[in-house]
Each structure stands twice: as structure tokens, then as C-alpha cells.
Amino acid sequence: MPKYGMVIDLQKCVGCGACGIACKTENNTRNRADGQTFNWADYILETEGRFPDVKYTVRPVLCNHCSNPACVTACPVTPKAIFKNENGITMHNNERCIGCRQCQEACPYSAWDVEDEKADYSVISFNDFEKETQEFYTDTTEIIKGGTASGIEISRKAGALPPHRTKYHHPGYKDVRQKGIVEKCIFCEHRVENFEVPYCVDACPSGARTFGDLDDAGSEVSRLLRKYRARVLKPEAGTRPNVYYIRNFKPALTA
Amino acid sequence: MLNDIIINRLVYTSHLIGINQSRCLRMRLNINTCNGCLDQCPAGAIRIDERGVNINRGTCSECMLCVSVCPSGSFEINKFDFYSVITRLNDIDSPVMGCNLNPYLNAHVKTPCLGFLSEEHFIVLSTAIENPLQINLTECSNCRNGFIVSFLKKRLEDVEKKIPVKFHEKIRLVEEKECLDYHDISLGRRDLFKMIKNLTLQGTTGLFQNADAGENLQPYSDKALPFKKELLNKTFDLLNEETKEAILVNYYYDLSVDKDCNHCFACVGMCPTGALKTRGKESRQGLLFNSSLCNGCGLCANFCKINVIRIKQGLTGKNPFVFNHI
Secondary structure, eight states: OOOEEEEEETTTOOOOOHHHHHHHHHHTOOOOBTTBOOOSEEEEEEEEEETTEEEEEEEEEEOOOOSSOHHHHHOOSSSOSEEEOTTSOEEEOTTTOOOOOHHHHHOTTOOSOTTTTTOSOOSSEEOOSSSOTTHHHHOOOOSSTTSOOSHHHHHHHHTSOOTTOOOOOOSSSOSSOOTTOEEOOOTTHHHHTTTOOOHHHHHOTTOOEEEEETTOTTSHHHHHHHHSOEEOSOGGGOOOOSEEEESOSSGGGOO | OHHHHHHHHHHSOOOSEEEOGGGOHHHHOTTOOOOHHHHHOTTOOEEEETTEEEEOTTTOOOOOHHHHHOTTOOEEETTOOHHHHHHHHHTOSSOEEEESSSTTOOOSEEESOGGGOOHHHHHHHHHHOSSOEEEEOTTGGGSTTTTHHHHHHHHHHHHHHHSOSOHHHHEEEEOSGGGOOOOOOOOOHHHHHHHHHHHHHHHHHHHHTTSSOOTTOSOTTSOOOOHHHHHHHHHGGGSOHHHHHHHHHHHOEEEEEOTTOOOOOHHHHHOSSOOEEEOHHHHOOOEEEOGGGOOOOOHHHHHOTTOOEEEEEOOOSSOTTSOEEO
């Protein structure tokens, strides 16, 4: 069994945000609402130092698929709704999730409410118990009277898939989530199963993201990790992340 | 599609007890220690472990005690409609209810083993059926499930202590053949067709009930009330004030939350029956609680990280059927 992980080369990353958009289209994640980002792939902007000695980093963030995942420990249901797959992916099962949000609380990379907690991002997002999960696309109010209105209506008229409807089939999770459950990046397991890389990796125009088997010494990710000094987010949390960051946008600062 | 369902249902007659794992308290919360079904099952056929809830179909004698004891309705009887039992018994002068384990048993309505009759069922049977009901237990002594008789007696005694209804006048557990007052209904032409209609109706409802739901596949996030509570809620309006009060005290629950609550709303997700609701992020004013949807399982209090939920049996001075601020 492989152990999947990702290496993100910050020198190659130009901060275009294509990974975020790719993820939103692939996984039909909804718009930011009520302190939840719903961005499985997100990016944050870090500015350090004082002029003229300023260091500016665009840092793509996503679920770290940790080897010692706090979210899995926190999950109260049996069998776990968040669990580790044999291939190293931290999976989420939509059917078993009860929406108690203990994973979100336990995860060091997540916030209950990004606005309240002034967090930059949250890996795990929560769908409200009451509200529709795709409000934006299922809204049918007319903007122009007698004209088409929402995305769903336009796509219906055009005979295309609605914008929130990239269809895929996976036994564990649905292409569109139901109310009252959490959601997070699952490394596009439906694609990985078909020997494709996650869509954010595919979409990255500068090739900053590399996905592969960390256990295979010959894989590209292993080669990169041998070549460069790699860092992970919040190593002090003890979660042993499998998403690594190498190099820096400013070559002079590259360690 | 329709053909497939019918053929599947007819040919592959499944086990009578269906399991809904998503309801089980221990499946929803790994620190919960509910042992109700395991303690009750005389055959030791139930297994609960990290893989889920399972019944050993070989050793299970289908006595239905697990169905009656589970606080949250993890077990249900497949292809069985209790409401139609009530309707059919209501048409008869001296109605007799029995089980279908013995084909020669005298009864107007036959159900799976009567071990499923809970205190709530007795309340409903005594209220919804006009004439005094006899429950035919005359063959139980010859049956592998004979032990259910003592359970039924105990339950009837218990419910009589709690509720001011003269149960011994309304429901009689008949163990001796001589004591049974059974009259076969003579069938006129109309009655025959009526019976055929009823049987067909009953058969088809059984056939299509949960036609799509496979075993163990119900989402944990779906909220559902156990059948006995649903029965009680439906009968509630038919009762007189005194009985209502006694029922509220004995079968309904009240919930309170200390003011230290940090509004994490983990309890809302944990609740298997949907008795708790949030008031939305904007208001941050805490929880709403509907007593008629609460089965008193206590998972919310059990799960609460900061221990601020108090659940107590008995509801007074509140409408059980609406969401109240707590």
C-alpha cells in the first residue's frame, strides 16, 4: 500500500489560486458562509519582516492528512466517520458523520468559526443543520424579470451540468454534501483511485504541487524531500502532517 | 424496477429483525456504555463491536425483546405495520391478539413474537382499541420464546403503577386455554372481500416499507424517533388530562442547560432523534428542545465536554410538542 503525501514548492508557487478554484469545481464546495470557508484547498498570505527586508509568502493550505490525526481521535462514532485509509489518506464518511464538530475542534489547522477566531483558514468546514448546502446554486429568484437567474437555471437552459455538480461516485462520500455534517479535503480519492492526481495538483500552472507515494523512494515526492529541507505546518502539534513545504519564493532565502 | 423489488422481497425473505446501526447509542458515541439489548437477549445473539451492531441469525430466536428494550430504536421489525394491527382489532367485539409462531393459535390478528410489546404499546392498545383486548399466550409454554410471558406481565404491572388507567380491564394476558374468549369472525361475502383487501394492503405495505433502505446504511446524521415514542406521541391527544399528566411525568423528559454552555452545539449533532436544535449563529442564544422528540437516552449529556446538560425524567408545565427555549 502506498502512503500518499504532497510536497508544495513555494518557489514555484506564484499565488494564482488555481488550486483553490480547481478544488471548488471538482468537489462542488459551496461559498464561504457563517464562519465556514468550505475551501478544501485554500491559500494564505504571510508577510514577515519590515521594509525593505520583507518576506512575502503565498502558502497553499489543505488537509495535512496527518499520520497522527487529532480529528480521528476526536470522532465519537463507530466506525469512525473520519478515519485513516490504508493509503494514508484521512477520509471522511458522509453517512456516518453526525456533525458534532469535534474533529474541527481537535484539528490544529481548523477553526470553528474563522471570523470569530480570526483564523486565516480552516481545513475542516461544517454544513449547518438547517440551511441548504448549495444555497447559491439552488436559488431560483429572478434577477432580471423574465430572464434567467441563478447558475442552476442557466445551466439547465443550456443543457449543461449545474456549476455545483461535478459528478463522481465514491462509496464513502458524496459529490455534494448533505446538511449537518463536516467536510474536508480527501486528496480527491475518487481521482487517485483511477490513477489520477488530485485536481489541485493537475490544475497548478507552475507545477508547484507534487503528489505521490512517500514510502516509495523512487517517487517524485520522495526525491524532492531528499533534495530540499522540508517543513510542515505546526510541527509542535505532534500530528505528523504529510503535506510538506519546500523552498521559498525568494531564492536568496531558500534554505 | 418494481418487479425486482417485489421478487426480491418475496424470494429472499430476510430476517425479521432489522438493524439500524446509526441509531445505536454505542455506535454514535464510543464512550457510551448502554447494554440494554446485550443484557436482555436470552440467546446472546447480539454483538456490538467496532465493526457495528450484528445479530447472529443462527442463534436468534426472534423473541423481539431487543426491539422493545432499545431506547433509540436500533432494532425494528421488518415488514410489520403495528398501526394496521390496531385498525383490525378495533373492528372486533372481543378482540384477540396472538403471535404467528404457532399456526393453530386462536387470534384475530397475528403478529411476530409478542416480546416486542413495550409499556408504550400497552398504553396505546388500551386507548386505541374500544373493546377489552385479550392477548393469547396459551401456546407460549410450548414455545422456545416462552420466557417473554414473564416480561409482558412485568411490563403490564409497571405501566399500571405509572398510569391511572385500569389496564386489567382493558388488556388481559391469557395463559390458560379455558380463559380465552375467542369467537371466530363469521365471514359474509362483504367481510371476505374486506379481509382480502386488508391482507393485501398489509402485505404490500410490508413489501414496500423501507424498500430502498438497505441494512446498516442509514446516514448517522438522519434523525429518527424510536417507534414506541412515535406511538405515544400519536396517542397522546386521545387521552384524558389525568393520564396525559401521568404520561408526561413517566415517559417524557426535560432538559436544562447551565449558563456556562459555550454553544458548541455538539449535542445537536449527537442527538439521534432530533430533539435539539440550534437557534442559528446570529442569535447565539442557545438551544431549543422538543420533549416529544426526546427518547431520554442521555447521549447529549454524556457527550457534552463541559458537562452542562442536565436531563431529567418528567415534564411539567411545558408543551411537549414544540421546541422550547432552554
